[in-house]
Amino acid sequence: MSVTSTTGTGLFDRLKEALAAGKPVAVATVIRGEPLGAKLLVLPDEVVGSLGDATLDEEVLADAQTLLASERSETRRYAMVGREDGVEVYVEVHPPPPTLLIFGAVHVAQALTRFAKSLGFRVIVTDARAKLATPERFPEADEIVQAWPDDALSQITVQPNTYVAILTHDPKFDEPALLGTLETPAPYIGAVGSRGTNQDRRRRLLEAGVPEERLRRIHGPIGLDIGAETPEEMAISILAEIIASRHGRSGGPLTTASGSIRGPLDSVSQAADPTSPVTAAGRVSTE
Amino acid sequence: MPEIDAWRAGGNRIALATVVKVEGSAPRPVGAVMAVSSGGDLTGSVSGGCVETAVFEEAQDVLKTGTPKLLRYGITDEMAWDVGLACGGTIEVFVEPLPE
Numbered sequence: 001m002s003v004t005s006t007t008g009t010g011l012f013d014r015l016k017e018a019l020a021a022g023k024p025v026a027v028a029t030v031i032r033g034e035p036l037g038a039k040l041l042v043l044p045d046e047v048v049g050s051l052g053d054a055t056l057d058e059e060v061l062a063d064a065q066t067l068l069a070s071e072r073s074e075t076r077r078y079a080m081v082g083r084e085d086g087v088e089v090y091v092e093v094h095p096p097p098p099t100l101l102i103f104g105a106v107h108v109a110q111a112l113t114r115f116a117k118s119l120g121f122r123v124i125v126t127d128a129r130a131k132l133a134t135p136e137r138f139p140e141a142d143e144i145v146q147a148w149p150d151d152a153l154s155q156i157t158v159q160p161n162t163y164v165a166i167l168t169h170d171p172k173f174d175e176p177a178l179l180g181t182l183e184t185p186a187p188y189i190g191a192v193g194s195r196g197t198n199q200d201r202r203r204r205l206l207e208a209g210v211p212e213e214r215l216r217r218i219h220g221p222i223g224l225d226i227g228a229e230t231p232e233e234m235a236i237s238i239l240a241e242i243i244a245s246r247h248g249r250s251g252g253p254l255t256t257a258s259g260s261i262r263g264p265l266d267s268v269s270q271a272a273d274p275t276s277p278v279t280a281a282g283r284v285s286t287e
Numbered sequence: 288m289p290e291i292d293a294w295r296a297g298g299n300r301i302a303l304a305t306v307v308k309v310e311g312s313a314p315r316p317v318g319a320v321m322a323v324s325s326g327g328d329l330t331g332s333v334s335g336g337c338v339e340t341a342v343f344e345e346a347q348d349v350l351k352t353g354t355p356k357l358l359r360y361g362i363t364d365e366m367a368w369d370v371g372l373a374c375g376g377t378i379e380v381f382v383e384p385l386p387e
Contacts (some may be wrong), residue, residue: 029383036354037355055294090308092318
């Protein structure tokens with residue numbers, strides 16, 4: 001890994017570039033102690049800038065990579081030789097944005113694309129119907145793939161952060177889309193349709209030899225139970241289910257839930273003090 | 288934040304305020320950001336509205352001096368009339384000038 005020293009402007013330009021390219025990035029900043037405001041930018045194959053001390057840079061680089069993997073921004077205190085208080089460094093992580101893959105360039109997909117973009121998703125819309133899958137209908141989409149589901153899936157890489165919404169409402173499109181995406185590591189696969197449609201689809205997929213256990217991955221009828229009627233309401237219902245699924249939550253009202261109201265359910269409690277001193281050898285207890 | 292580029296194009300300098308630490312419950316999590324321009328614009332948020340005005344003033348100071356600042360906001364009964372958070376937590380906000 002190469003280390004580049006650069007001015008603040010250069011560092012911010014590199015950060016902007018990497019974010020625009022959807023690369024995983026971390027930025028570390030000295031927020032308590034000197035040099036206050038010094039920054040270290042951690043790119044996939046390069047480190048830019050410095051926190052003013054080579055040993056500190058190394059420790060923070062290692063922590064930044066761990067935090068990036070766990071998608072957590074955090075302030076940590078570092079012990080420094082000859083400095084009683086050490087320094088506090090804020091590490092901000094920018095994991096690559098999640099992708100929403102929509103099968104069916106239908107009316108609901110238009111609202112879904114718009115809302116998903118404002119939530120920070122990359123959005124891919126795919127449909128075989130040339131009249132529907134157009135940039136005019138989906139100006140916010142990052143990618144439009146006009147193809148049958150099998151063909152589309154051969155062109156798109158479905159990753160562990162690719163969320164799938166199948167909205168075609170037509171078995172000849174949505175069943176190949178389901179069969180195809182069930183083979184991928186997609187963390188969420190939702191399929192539109194009434195309870196009856198879902199029962200019928202389930203039966204056909206079982207007959208086609210899809211194991212019961214695998215069918216349990218499908219969220220169908222898609223969305224949370226908010227009584228959604230319009231395309232916009234359906235889009236919110238679907239995105240709410242996707243957000244809940246990302247955080248391992250069920251999506252009920254907060255009045256009936258307990259514990260932290262934000263982020264993953266299993267996240268470390270905010271009461272834990274992440275600023276207790278750490279050294280290259282690990283965290284040192286202050287008590 | 289798309290606004291920042293427009294503010295810059297208008298000849299403004301920009302300060303960025305980031306929530307870097309949260310103790311207890313707070314309206315915005317670590318990583319929440321607010322940007323402020325030397326022309327008086329404001330976008331984003333670091334709380335539910337409780338401390339934005341105070342952070343805005345501090346950010347103007349940071350833009351004048353060019354030196355970053357770490358701010359800490361909390362609330363106690365004695366502080367009830369001062370700037371603080373309504374929900375009882377404590378947050379630390381780091382304010383820094385963006386390079387021109």
